[in-house]
Amino acid sequence: MPDNSFKPLDPLLHSELRLAVMSILIGVDSADFVYLKSETGATSGNLSVQLDKLQQAGYIEVKKGFKGKMPQTVCSITDRGRDAFASYVEALRSYFPTQ
Amino acid sequence: MPDNSFKPLDPLLHSELRLAVMSILIGVDSADFVYLKSETGATSGNLSVQLDKLQQAGYIEVKKGFKGKMPQTVCSITDRGRDAFASYVEALRSYFPTQ
DNA sequence: ATAATTTGGTTTATAAAATAAACTACTTTA
């Protein structure tokens, strides 16, 4: 008896920019603000806000430090983030013809 | 040279309820308001608003009539809607590890 | 040396979207 109904989509991941960030972070050990910004094409403000949300949800870890003399924000995905991402993919599947 | 960057997600489809509606309509000839409401679990108000948006985008056709004496709103997907749905799926893929 | 520009962000304001609540018009049932 296959589950036919639509699974709810985690609103934290169902956002273009946050999804892009998670998509990047899931494939690397860590990535900094500047890199995430250039890869996603986001504005600094938007990125800053969305990183905060992901961090507050415990989906990513954000470490602030310095690279030489310049401030640097380094992000990495957490286990919880990895789980959420996987669940989101699963949920998405329920909206599309299987396979 | 694979296209590695994130493709923009059509904001009209990147919405849980509108996506669910499209997901239903892509698999049937047509579906009425009551059916869409029960399948998606949406409130009437929300469904009404989102159907309007899909119609205004030309993604669905909405026909208002009567079933017996009761008003009936029948929806069907358009070619444009089908195309948009396919493009959305393609775009989504760019956020996930291929396959 | 200091003024202008750039870097790496944050904060605040605005626009857009989703959702819920209230309402309408009509039908059916008690």
Place this chain on the structure above:
DNA sequence: TAAAGTAGTTTATTTTATAAACCAAATTAT
């Protein structure tokens, strides 16, 4: 004929996304 139910729409509220403005420090140009 009054109450309740059906099939929606409209309006108001809340939430979200985005952009604009700002800040501190570093770098570059004068």
